[in-house]
Amino acid sequence: MPRKANISTQDLTDRALEHFWKNGFHASSMDDLVKSTGATRHAIYGAFGGKKQMFLACFQRYQDLVVSPAFTQVEEDDATLEQVASYFEIQITRAEEIGLPGPGCLVANSATEVAPHDTEVHAKVDAHNTRLKQGFLNALNNEKPDVPPEELEMLAGLLVVFTNGLWSTSRLTKDGEFLRTSADQFLETIRTRITAP
Template sequence: MPRKANITTQDLTDRALEHFWGNGFHASSMDDLVKSTGATRHAIYGAFGGKKQMFLACFQRYQDLVVSPAFIQVEQADATLEQVAGYFETQISRAEEIGLPGPGCLVANSATEVAPHDGEVLAKVEEHNTRLQQGFLNALQNEKPNASDGELRMLADMLVVFTNGLWSTSRLTKDGDFLRASAKQFLETLKTRISAP
């Protein structure tokens, strides 16, 4: 059966993102991508140059579609830990809509599957984690303006580690309320830490 010729590069990226997110990089063959995108091999190679380049293109699309709509509240100039809690809730609710256990986070998944052996993917993971760290640091600075910069950076790093762990846990649990309780408890512990004299 002939393939549709009018598929756009964005359509290809969106469909590839859905496939990679659910199946990972190594388990996705070119035949799988042809089937899931509805494009020919020629179209995929023409748009991206190959499977690896297509995978890298999905990282930015993931930021646009999944990360930014939830995380932008943490990046607002006046954000506090209330917005961090809102970010967690937005993503947990999204995971429930998709269905738990779910696909987790594309970036966190790639951090363990591909990044240890691929410098380009590692750079994408580090870019994402740096974005999270800067957003969390912003919220923490607003929450506790007089705290030392070193302490707040350490806590922001802890939030990045917790966040990646939370989304990895969403691949294993059917219980969104467990994820909520975990996030709430972590943030309460964080507040106790920064409110201490």
């Protein structure tokens, strides 16, 4: 049998991320990962120590490749709900390009599949959701700084819940316009809430 070519750790992580994102953690055997990454078991264990460690490494790579390019704008000092709307649009467009129904969000998927039974994955999910909440809170503060802080914090939390629900819905629908309209309507509800007398 010909020897498989050496693969960099980053390339290996990228290929593993694609596989886990589409198939989940529990449905992915080591044989599946060997096949989808083109690496040997020895290479996988050498780079990560095992399947679980490889999965955890994919979380940071997911932030780098998928989350940050769309969400960093929400974290800018002058961000408002306009940047939140742009974040949703970028990710919905990406989902359409991949093909709907699609893989959803790696983190939202892992929140239901793995996190309830695994403290390390739970921590990764919490860190992601905390990042989203802080970004949304930043945008809300800039949008309407005179709203009581506890109100804005509650709305930022609601935006996190909505976001996770939106990406989960993208695993079930072929209709990108439905996702787009849902995001627009939800943001309009938030705007109405913070501008009400």
